[in-house]
Amino acid sequence: MEQLQEANAEEPELSATTVFASLAELRDAPGYGPKAIAERLMNSLGPDAAAPLLGVSVGLLDRWASGEDAPDAEGRLQLADLDALVGHLHGAFTPAQAMIWMCSPNVQLGSRPIDVYRTQGSAPVIGAIRAHVREPH
Template sequence: MEELQDQRAEEPALSVTTVFASLAELRDAPGYSPKAISERLINSLGTEAAAPLLGVAEDLLDRWASGEDAPDAEGRLQLADLDALVGHLHGAFTPAQAMIWMCGYNVHLGARPIDVYRIQGSAPVIGAIRASALGA
């Protein structure tokens, strides 16, 4: 805990106003729109894999990616959650390693990461990815 406090003491002060002003514009940023995230997930995973992970029909995901339809608030959160998970997987593993890791038993999680994601979302799985990347 002291290490964390020491690190924070060395960091420059961050203005809350600056952070929230930047976040206010995020929804309109091209790479963060539901359409862009849907396209990215389809390109990374394919529609057949991404749609069930999001809990939506393949044709609905395709409509989100084309901009023909837009997800509701829950759908936007699901897109962001899966997008974060895929980003961490790409950062830590090759595609083949990611597939093996997601479908294999993980001691840190006490289950297969894919099953944990389906039940609890990306947070615990991302934690396990980070632990794995750091050699835990």
């Protein structure tokens, strides 16, 4: 019995080389490029909401989504950050609940999640979403 528990406790080794070799292909993978992320955010949030959250004009976001223009490194990070937040919101809430949650004061964050996102990015907001999901309802 102890041997079975020991075997289950062991996790397969994951080398950094394997992870980073896989990540090298990710930049151009369908669904992960800036064009695909911009399209997804425009479809999910609408351009009038997504653009200000990214700190860009609707026109620039539209050019990113159409592939006419490509974001710089900072723009790519902003796209990925907002995309991660939206993914967590979709996983935890209905669209109506997500809007209410993002715009309501949050004790854990000490402010409204939307304001925390604008000043600190998605990490603390995603942490609060995860805490909310783990809370007994």
